[in-house]
Amino acid sequence: MTALLDIRNLTVEFDTPGGIVKAVNGLSYCVEEGETLGIVGESGSGKSVHILALLGLLPTPPARIVSGEAWFNGQNLMTLSDRALREIRGGQIGMVFQDPMSSLNPVLTVGRQLREVLQRHTDLRGAALKARIVELLDIVGIPHPEARLSQYPHEFSGGMRQRVLIAIGMACNPRLLIADEATTALDVTVQAQILDLVRKLKEDFGTTVIWVTHDMGVVAELADTVQVMYGGRIMERGPVRSVFHSPRSAYTWGLLKSLPTEGARTQKRLYQIPGSPPNMANMPAGDPFAPRNHFATERCHTEVPPLRNVDGSRDHQFAAWYDLPALLAREAADAEARS
Amino acid sequence: MIPAPLLDVQNLMRSFGGGKSLLGRPRPVINAINDVSFQVAAGETLGLVGESGSGKSTVGRAVLQLDPADSGSVRFAGTELTILGPQLMKPYRRQMQMIFQDPYSALNPRMKVGRFVAEPMVVHGVAHGSDLTDRVADLFKLVGLDPSFMSRYPHEFSGGQRQRINIARAIALEPAFIVADEPITALDVSIQAQIINLFQDLQDQMGLAYLFIAHDLSMVRYLCQRVAVMLRGRIVEIAPTENIFADPQHPYTRSLLAAIPVPDPDRKRPDRPLFDVSENIPSREAEMIEVSPGHFVLEHKNKKS
Numbered sequence: 001m002t003a004l005l006d007i008r009n010l011t012v013e014f015d016t017p018g019g020i021v022k023a024v025n026g027l028s029y030c031v032e033e034g035e036t037l038g039i040v041g042e043s044g045s046g047k048s049v050h051i052l053a054l055l056g057l058l059p060t061p062p063a064r065i066v067s068g069e070a071w072f073n074g075q076n077l078m079t080l081s082d083r084a085l086r087e088i089r090g091g092q093i094g095m096v097f098q099d100p101m102s103s104l105n106p107v108l109t110v111g112r113q114l115r116e117v118l119q120r121h122t123d124l125r126g127a128a129l130k131a132r133i134v135e136l137l138d139i140v141g142i143p144h145p146e147a148r149l150s151q152y153p154h155e156f157s158g159g160m161r162q163r164v165l166i167a168i169g170m171a172c173n174p175r176l177l178i179a180d181e182a183t184t185a186l187d188v189t190v191q192a193q194i195l196d197l198v199r200k201l202k203e204d205f206g207t208t209v210i211w212v213t214h215d216m217g218v219v220a221e222l223a224d225t226v227q228v229m230y231g232g233r234i235m236e237r238g239p240v241r242s243v244f245h246s247p248r249s250a251y252t253w254g255l256l257k258s259l260p261t262e263g264a265r266t267q268k269r270l271y272q273i274p275g276s277p278p279n280m281a282n283m284p285a286g287d288p289f290a291p292r293n294h295f296a297t298e299r300c301h302t303e304v305p306p307l308r309n310v311d312g313s314r315d316h317q318f319a320a321w322y323d324l325p326a327l328l329a330r331e332a333a334d335a336e337a338r339s
Numbered sequence: 340m341i342p343a344p345l346l347d348v349q350n351l352m353r354s355f356g357g358g359k360s361l362l363g364r365p366r367p368v369i370n371a372i373n374d375v376s377f378q379v380a381a382g383e384t385l386g387l388v389g390e391s392g393s394g395k396s397t398v399g400r401a402v403l404q405l406d407p408a409d410s411g412s413v414r415f416a417g418t419e420l421t422i423l424g425p426q427l428m429k430p431y432r433r434q435m436q437m438i439f440q441d442p443y444s445a446l447n448p449r450m451k452v453g454r455f456v457a458e459p460m461v462v463h464g465v466a467h468g469s470d471l472t473d474r475v476a477d478l479f480k481l482v483g484l485d486p487s488f489m490s491r492y493p494h495e496f497s498g499g500q501r502q503r504i505n506i507a508r509a510i511a512l513e514p515a516f517i518v519a520d521e522p523i524t525a526l527d528v529s530i531q532a533q534i535i536n537l538f539q540d541l542q543d544q545m546g547l548a549y550l551f552i553a554h555d556l557s558m559v560r561y562l563c564q565r566v567a568v569m570l571r572g573r574i575v576e577i578a579p580t581e582n583i584f585a586d587p588q589h590p591y592t593r594s595l596l597a598a599i600p601v602p603d604p605d606r607k608r609p610d611r612p613l614f615d616v617s618e619n620i621p622s623r624e625a626e627m628i629e630v631s632p633g634h635f636v637l638e639h640k641n642k643k644s
Contacts, residue, residue: 049548188599192600216602241604255529259557260560271532275495276499
């Protein structure tokens, strides 16, 4: 397999009145051709900032890209001109962001907005162009696409607008589709339809997908690989099954454990991760999750753990100084002894 | 004898629009809530779920008389609220509070959070001076905040802490009933469980009843004793939580359940029944049928054939 996207040592900082905020800290990872990568994180994890940085969409200043390369299809996105990046965005890399109202132009018809993307990035013109626009709206499940071409965004419901954005993101058969919380604002039933749609697009076109979300359920349904981010770093990454069944980072473990399980009864308390996400202007010295982690060792508080492979695994990586499975086994044994 | 419910809502209606626009065109009438009836017992949590635009938030506001209904009855502890004027309503406001989705915009950015929490007690004249300060400190402890934070401003707090501040204000007057409108939706995932546990703890300690408005069905399943499902302004199914999940009757309830993403990569995704809302608007002739004790479904009258 070959990497379609190869991010190396990406570091992004923001200059704020409160000091320098390190939003992304030496981030490196690859996405293989045809892979779906689910990126999970909360506010301050760096998940959205690094996406915007590699697409050249971060306002600089206040943002500053301190270091890093992002190789896509033989080109380093970080050194491309704005003009060259514009050619890639919407063409070879399709994007879908969270807010369907602010991502569409309210004074242009939906058909016009799709046409602009296609005219910029493809040779389609005239009847073939029109046919492709109708086809795209049909693919994303918008009923009566021909009639809706001449309508404006406000005439579409939230779910339908999000579908239009996905149609725009997919318009030029991108090799890479990046979605950042693309279904978060939608109703669960609409989200389910969008996920089905993305799955179908992957099957039909072999599209590589980066799906940024906070929802572990969405990751489990859609992704091949999951990457858990916190404090601008990767805490854990690997095949979805492996990470969900045997998490090595206490943060991943806590996120999974705090989800209400089926059949959980009202009287039992949910497991809760203590504390709050870190203050980005004042990051802890060592492992960013250490202050909230009751498994943390002394070393966790002083030294940042490197991302390393789980013993015997080629693709499951984690960043922690502690051995989570051993600690969990000991806790379970202690609980057994007590009862 | 069965005790009277704390909250008894009957045949609530609320429509928007109507009349004529500036240009003289008739504006369509939208029935935001249409013949909604339900009860909440003291100390109970009723979940209210549905898609955006289903009318669930409108129900919450109508119940609290923040945006009164056009018609229908809201009885709280036996008193009909819809006929009370502002002055007579005031003692009931103490007992019914609301928590909003967005913990950022619910706070006053220029007001120290201690004063924000104290404000309802000042308005209702229940405490002042050092007694007031002590009570605010107690409330901070109760919701898991350090009382020394009282003199800080909202921007110094994270989303989860801000929601705790909103909750402290909501419980300041020791209400019996709280409407929580998507209270965890805007929070980080690692914080959601903390807030849900806080809701549980407060219910255990204070005997609070909740109307928990949500679209996250997995949390509803965890937190609520009963669930009402809304579609286009009507309740289409209401039942004990186990029944809703084990034996959903209405096709819309089934489609909602099938849409929950399951955080288990080994579980096969359920087949998703397609449910077109626009073709399934509950008809005027439909009525609630009790299919098992406490489990009601909206059905057409002459469906039996």
